[in-house]
Amino acid sequence: MKLINQLSKETGIPIPTIRFYEKSGLFTGKKKEDVKSNNYTYYDEEVIKKLSLIRDAKSAGFTLSEIKEIIDAWYGKQISKPEKLEILSRKLVQIETKIKELKEVKIQIAFLKNEVEKCN
Amino acid sequence: MKLINQLSKETGIPIPTIRFYEKSGLFTGKKKEDVKSNNYTYYDEEVIKKLSLIRDAKSAGFTLSEIKEIIDAWYGKQISKPEKLEILSRKLVQIETKIKELKEVKIQIAFLKNEVEKCN
DNA sequence: AAATAGTATAGACTATGCTTCATACTTTAT
DNA sequence: ATAAAGTATGAAGCATAGTCTATACTATTT
Numbered sequence: 543m544k545l546i547n548q549l550s551k552e553t554g555i556p557i558p559t560i561r562f563y564e565k566s567g568l569f570t571g572k573k574k575e576d577v578k579s580n581n582y583t584y585y586d587e588e589v590i591k592k593l594s595l596i597r598d599a600k601s602a603g604f605t606l607s608e609i610k611e612i613i614d615a616w617y618g619k620q621i622s623k624p625e626k627l628e629i630l631s632r633k634l635v636q637i638e639t640k641i642k643e644l645k646e647v648k649i650q651i652a653f654l655k656n657e658v659e660k661c662n
Numbered sequence: 663m664k665l666i667n668q669l670s671k672e673t674g675i676p677i678p679t680i681r682f683y684e685k686s687g688l689f690t691g692k693k694k695e696d697v698k699s700n701n702y703t704y705y706d707e708e709v710i711k712k713l714s715l716i717r718d719a720k721s722a723g724f725t726l727s728e729i730k731e732i733i734d735a736w737y738g739k740q741i742s743k744p745e746k747l748e749i750l751s752r753k754l755v756q757i758e759t760k761i762k763e764l765k766e767v768k769i770q771i772a773f774l775k776n777e778v779e780k781c782n
Numbered sequence: 783a784a785a786t787a788g789t790a791t792a793g794a795c796t797a798t799g800c801t802t803c804a805t806a807c808t809t810t811a812t
Numbered sequence: 813a814t815a816a817a818g819t820a821t822g823a824a825g826c827a828t829a830g831t832c833t834a835t836a837c838t839a840t841t842t
Contacts, residue, residue: 547818558801561820566799580808582819595770602760602767603723606799616774623778630775637768640722641761647722648757650715654736655750658743667788678831681790686829700838702789726829 543584546571553593560593568596568610588617603640608633663694663704673713680713688716688730708737723760728753 550557564570569592571583592613599609614621615629670677684690689712691703712733719729734741735749 545819556801557819559799562800580819582808595767598763598767598770600799602763604767612771612774616778626778627775630771630778633771634768634775637764637771641764641768643718643722644757644761644764647715647718647724648754648761650718651732651750651753651757654732655747655754658735658746658750665789676831677789679829682830700789702838720829 543572543574543586544590545582545584549585549589549593552590553597555593555597563593563596563606566606566610568592568606568613592617602637604636608636663692663706664709665702665704666691669705669709669713672710673717675713675717683713683716683726686726686730688712688726688733712737722757724756728756 544552546557546560549555549560553560555563569585569589571585571589573581574584595612596606596609599612600606604612611629612633615626615633618626621629664672666677666680669675669680673680675683689705689709691705691709693701694704715732716726716729719732720726724732731749732753735746735753738746741749
């Protein structure tokens with residue numbers, strides 16, 4: 543069980559950002575009931591995995607609420623199997639779409655570069 | 663020469679958003695000096711091209727200031743040819759990186775989907 | 783001529799995703 | 813034991829990217 547400091551070190555995500563994600567419902571830590579002197583929050587390995595997914599999915603252009611959907615589809619106990627599969631399939635389609643859009647923009651920019659090269 | 667209404671229709675971008683982009687320095691329209699009765703702004707074909715680039719680059723995950731860089735590298739008169747080429751090359755690298763990240767997230771999600779399929 | 787639709791401008795407002803601050807308490811290092 | 817470092821919480825602040833409102837004038841339609 544890790545403290546927030548350790549989470550931050552292992553994922554490279556700043557502590558306030560981790561707290562913000564937790565407050566946003568992307569994961570939860572646990573208070574240790576046997577420890578009475580403080581109310582520090584402890585996090586397990588699963589949280590590291592979730593934070594990695596958040597980091598990667600964010601840099602791929604997903605919003606936090608889209609990422610929450612993915613996490614809920616993955617760990618959410620109250621979601622049925624077909625629903626989970628449906629959500630994950632949709633995400634895969636979204637990713638395919640994003641890749642296609644990126645390739646189109648790439649072509650556009652390569653064209654601009656070519657224009658600059660021959661014209662000026 | 664087109665009015666803002668027409669720009670909006672041709673690009674699918676709402677009028678307030680077009681005004682916001684113009685105010686952000688992504689392009690400029692011109693006032694017709696021979697017309698004294700109103701002060702409507704007119705836009706040429708180049709603006710349509712810029713708006714299309716903005717639309718595509720945005721959905722590919724670029725920020726407005728990144729897009730401004732691209733546009734400046736494309737039309738900016740005060741930027742030297744080597745600088746322009748350098749900016750566009752950087753953008754191409756950024757796009758390649760984004761595509762790689764997307765492919766990684768795709769693998770992650772495909773894995774999650776597979777887990778859901780066999781487990782529940 | 784009157785109603786309807788289009789344009790301009792400034793400013794307020796919203797949502798997302800943080801980031802910083804203030805306060806207070808706990809733990810660790812020296 | 814005292815200072816430094818870590819943790820918790822709530823609230824404020826900030827940047828980006830719009831979106832909406834109010835006001836006022838212009839143009840078009842009927």
